Amino acid sequence: MATPVLLLLHDPSRSTGFTAADPALPVASALDLGITRGDGIFETITVIDGIPQALDAHLTRLERSAALLELPAPHLAAWREAVFAAIDAHDDAPESFIKLLYSRGIEGTDEPTGWVYMQPSGDFSAERTEGIAVVLLDRGYHSTIAETSPWLLQGAKTLSYAINRAAAREAHRRGADDVIFVSTDGYLLEGPTATVVLKLDDRFVTPDTHLGILPGTTQESIFEIAVVNGYRTAYEKLTPADLLRADAAWLVSSVRNAAPIRSVDGVPRSIDAELTESINSGLASRTS
Numbered sequence: 001m002a003t004p005v006l007l008l009l010h011d012p013s014r015s016t017g018f019t020a021a022d023p024a025l026p027v028a029s030a031l032d033l034g035i036t037r038g039d040g041i042f043e044t045i046t047v048i049d050g051i052p053q054a055l056d057a058h059l060t061r062l063e064r065s066a067a068l069l070e071l072p073a074p075h076l077a078a079w080r081e082a083v084f085a086a087i088d089a090h091d092d093a094p095e096s097f098i099k100l101l102y103s104r105g106i107e108g109t110d111e112p113t114g115w116v117y118m119q120p121s122g123d124f125s126a127e128r129t130e131g132i133a134v135v136l137l138d139r140g141y142h143s144t145i146a147e148t149s150p151w152l153l154q155g156a157k158t159l160s161y162a163i164n165r166a167a168a169r170e171a172h173r174r175g176a177d178d179v180i181f182v183s184t185d186g187y188l189l190e191g192p193t194a195t196v197v198l199k200l201d202d203r204f205v206t207p208d209t210h211l212g213i214l215p216g217t218t219q220e221s222i223f224e225i226a227v228v229n230g231y232r233t234a235y236e237k238l239t240p241a242d243l244l245r246a247d248a249a250w251l252v253s254s255v256r257n258a259a260p261i262r263s264v265d266g267v268p269r270s271i272d273a274e275l276t277e278s279i280n281s282g283l284a285s286r287t288s
């Protein structure tokens with residue numbers, strides 16, 4: 001088992017430079033707002049054969065989340081250097097992941113903190129081939145939330161994932177593996193840690209990102225793969241009826257990649273094993 005790697009950034013919004021630390025030892029301050037309030041942001045990047053996948057898209061999204069939380073803009077060169085240093089320091093593993101964590105820092109200091117860690121990924125082969133059972137859960141928000149209530153930070157990748165984890169527990173209680181959130185006005189949104197992608201005839205379609213959801217880097221890569229293979233792509237308002245009628249449906253995310261949806265609220269739906277396999281091999285062979 002490869003040893004996890006931890007790097008602490010010296011000044012994540014202003015300069016490059018980091019220090020290696022022992023991930024087994026406590027290093028974060030008990031006063032860090034990322035810990036005491038979940039006031040910060042993160043990214044999870046999959047690393048396949050030493051290549052951080054969609055790194056530019058993840059760094060752009062880190063910057064976007066920071067802007068939404070009014071955090072100082074992250075110094076992207078510092079984060080990029082830390083990512084490659086973590087990869088250099090990490091033992092070889094076929095699939096690993098790197099987390100970038102950026103918090104508002106210790107209360108009263110106005111100095112954000114940042115750290116990066118890398119460790120091997122779990123084995124997601126069963127989810128990728130046999131598929132996942134999902135339940136639809138009401139998110140309690142209208143689809144216009146991002147415009148009407150930007151302070152709710154929908155669409156930012158914040159450290160406050162307690163709700164997302166509670167939703168996953170609810171799915172498990174209902175005998176399912178994962179969740180798709182639905183807006184109060186009936187539109188498909190996203191999973192707690194994944195984007196919804198449907199294949200409707202010759203089109204790959206994902207929920208419109210204006211609905212207060214995170215723009216997915218994996219979905220973006222899948223759309224690029226789909227276009228190369230002659231499909232059309234679209235961002236639209238989608239409903240549970242679209243999910244049931246779709247030729248194929250997936251929850252897609254960094255690390256697990258494309259997991260085909262084999263049932264919705266206990267109702268079976270077909271999976272396209274061949275197409276899923278070609279999407280996942282397309283994702284695994286990205287060179288940047």
Ligand code: PLP
Nearest residue numbers: 193194195214216217218253254
């Ligand atoms: N939506 C949410 C809420 C997420 O947390 C994630 C990833 O963690 C995604 C979508 C998928 O994003 P990506 O494909 O960039 O991993």
